[in-house]
Amino acid sequence: MALIRRLFTAALVAGVLSGTAASVVQQATTVPLILEAEKYEVVTPPPAAATATTAAPAASDHAAHGAPVRQLGEAVPESAEEAFQRLWLTVASNLLTGVGYALLLAGVMLLVGERVDARRGLLWGVGGFVAFALSPSFGLPPELPGMAGADLEARQLWWLAAALCAGGGLLAVAFARNRALVAAGVVLAALPHLVGAPHPESPEGAFPPELAAHFVAVSLGGAALFWALLGAVCGAMMSRVVGSADDGDA
Structure with a gap:
């Protein structure tokens, strides 16, 4: 029970810190672009x-x-109440996302059983960024509101497959001792991209291309910061959890 409690504490601290940082960064980067895009929506x-x-x-x-x-x-007029609602919804979403991803990352760290600290946690965070942000973005880059898109369910399923396959492939490359398993991990990570992501028949829209490209760049930059902080804090917190588990086994 104590081990589970420490695991949740580590995930909570890492998720809240990374979610708060992501919210601050988004207010300065992606939110102005979303407001600009609403002019064309x-x-x-x-x-x-x-x-x-x-x-x-x-x-x-x-x-x-x-x-x-x-x-x-x-320009789309926005009242103070609408601006506040947008802000707190963004913060709440980022906090919940941060805690959820931190629980997932901490659970995998615990299952792997390797010693972790802030530096190694940062590497775990880089892996999380590759799996859950960078890899899916090759097929489905971040989209501004109002952009043409394929069926939502099809996009969600492809995104989930791309993230899970990339995560499984990274784990195989990092921890597998058998070359065949490493090769299988690489193939697994590439499989969703070989199948192809769902796209609309008519992707054209009123958005300036430079606005969409800027949004993709700042979204991935914010995701990189989010995962780096999440991994480092989670690694630092989990160093005690994994160490305690090892001491208990001994």
């Missing part, structure tokens, strides 16, 4: 481009329901 065509049979009735519907009629690239 839902727009009403200008009257000059409207046709008598399609666009004109849509504009009248907006007016009838009191919805604002915006032009492409027009």
